[in-house]
Each structure stands twice: as C-alpha cells, then as structure tokens.
Amino acid sequence: MVDNLFKNLPDTLDEEVFEDLLTGNNVRVERILSHGQTTPRGEWYDQEQHEWVILLKGGARIGYDNGREISLEAGDHVNIPAHCRHRVTWTDPQQVTVWLAVFYDPAN
Amino acid sequence: MVDNLFKNLPDTLDEEVFEDLLTGNNVRVERILSHGQTTPRGEWYDQEQHEWVILLKGGARIGYDNGREISLEAGDHVNIPAHCRHRVTWTDPQQVTVWLAVFYDPAN
Numbered sequence: 001m002v003d004n005l006f007k008n009l010p011d012t013l014d015e016e017v018f019e020d021l022l023t024g025n026n027v028r029v030e031r032i033l034s035h036g037q038t039t040p041r042g043e044w045y046d047q048e049q050h051e052w053v054i055l056l057k058g059g060a061r062i063g064y065d066n067g068r069e070i071s072l073e074a075g076d077h078v079n080i081p082a083h084c085r086h087r088v089t090w091t092d093p094q095q096v097t098v099w100l101a102v103f104y105d106p107a108n
Numbered sequence: 109m110v111d112n113l114f115k116n117l118p119d120t121l122d123e124e125v126f127e128d129l130l131t132g133n134n135v136r137v138e139r140i141l142s143h144g145q146t147t148p149r150g151e152w153y154d155q156e157q158h159e160w161v162i163l164l165k166g167g168a169r170i171g172y173d174n175g176r177e178i179s180l181e182a183g184d185h186v187n188i189p190a191h192c193r194h195r196v197t198w199t200d201p202q203q204v205t206v207w208l209a210v211f212y213d214p215a216n
Contacts, residue, residue, distance in 0.1 A: 001178070001186060001187075002178055002180065002184050002185070002186050003184070003185055003186075004181075004183040004184050004185070005162060005183040005184075005185060006182070006183035007183065021160070021185065022160045022187060022210070024158060024160075024212045024213075024215075025134065025212065025213050025214060025215040026133065026134045026135065026212070026213070027134065027135045027210065027212040029160055029210060050132060052129070052130045052132075052137055054113060054208070056164065070109070070110055072110065073112075074114070075112040075113040075114040075115065076110050076111070076112050076113075077110070077111055077112070077113060077129065078109060078110050078111075079109075079130060100162070100208075102130070102135065102137060102210055104132045104133065104134070104135040105132075105133050105134070106133060107132075107133040
C-alpha cells in the first residue's frame with residue numbers, strides 16, 4: 001500500500017511518462033516524468049481542470065501565452081487555473097525531472 | 109506565484125506546523141512539518157475526508173488501529189481513506205520532516 005514516487009526512475013526517457021497515483025472524486029494526482037522533453041512549439045495546454053503542480057526533482061520552465069516564463073527547481077510549486085494556456089518550454093536534459101500534479105475541478 | 113515547499117524550513121520545531129497550500133473545490137493541499145512529534149498516545153485521526161499523503165523529507169511511521177504500522181521515507185506515499193483511524197507514531201527527531209497531504213471528499 002506504500003508506494004514511492006522516486007522508485008525505479010529510468011536513466012533516460014524517449015517520451016514523457018504520465019501515471020495516475022490517485023483518482024478521486026473531482027481530484028486526480030499524477031506523476032509526470034520528463035527528460036528534456038518540451039511541449040511542441042505552437043502547442044498549448046488548455047485544461048478543463050485547475051492544476052496545482054510541484055516539481056520534486058530536476059528542473060523545468062513553464063511559459064504562458066502572455067509571454068511570461070517561470071523556472072522551477074525542486075520544491076517549487078505553482079497553481080495553473082483551468083484554461084490558463086501554458087506550455088513546458090524546457091526540462092533538464094541531464095536528469096529525469098519528477099513532477100507531482102493535482103488536477104481538481106473548478107467550483108461549480 | 110511560485111512558492112517552494114522546502115524554503116525557510118526551521119531547524120527545530122516546538123510543535124507541528126500545518127499550512128494550506130491550496131484550497132479548492134472539495135480538495136485541499138497541506139504542508140505539514142514535524143520534528144519528532146507524534147500523535148498523543150490514545151488519540152487518533154478520524155477524518156471526514158480521504159487523505160493522500162506523501163513524505164518528502166525526513167522520516168515517519170504511521171500506525172493503524174488494527175495494529176499495523178508503516179514506515180515512510182522520502183518519496184513514500186499512501187492513501188488513507190476517510191474514517192480510517194490512524195496516528196503518527198514516530199517522526200525523525202534529528203531533522204524536520206516535510207509532508208504533503210491532499211485531502212479530498214469521498215464520492216457522493
């Protein structure tokens with residue numbers, strides 16, 4: 001019943017890996033592994049749910065469609081409202097980056 | 109807008125510190141800092157919400173009212189259903205332990 005977020009991390013990844021850790025009522029917790037991948041140029045995440053995300057290992061940058069860009073290191077967390085268009089502009093190519101994302105419904 | 113889970117950790121804590129990082133619709137994300145504290149003997153957490161919790165620094169043990177006890181180290185996560193009586197039986201007295209808990213409503 002106990003699982004570990006950092007166990008069995010691959011040394012390299014051909015593509016990002018998304019894994020649900022929890023699926024609840026109106027909430028989903030997901031582990032994301034990246035290794036140099038970015039959102040393809042011109043593509044955006046535009047999500048129905050809010051996303052609270054924390055980077056726990058590695059490094060990344062997130063860009064918003066207003067041109068702002070933020071850098072994330074281990075422990076950094078940010079809340080991305082539903083339909084706030086964003087993309088991952090950089091992830092560390094030297095190591096696996098581990099994200100933990102909490103997706104949750106906007107208030108009715 | 110970016111905050112860090114591990115920033116400004118105190119060297120010592122007289123009591124546990126609970127801080128809401130996110131309060132959403134039916135979901136709450138909380139940071140908990142412990143430093144040797146445990147749930148007082150004979151007391152139990154008996155919660156209305158489910159709790160998905162991950163230990164991100166330090167170490168701890170959780171006991172259940174059926175006598176089972178689990179040890180947690182960095183990265184370990186566990187889901188504790190609502191009304192599953194549990195208590196924290198040990199936290200590392202040598203360093204601050206950082207927990208990240210996601211509380212969410214049972215399905216209606």
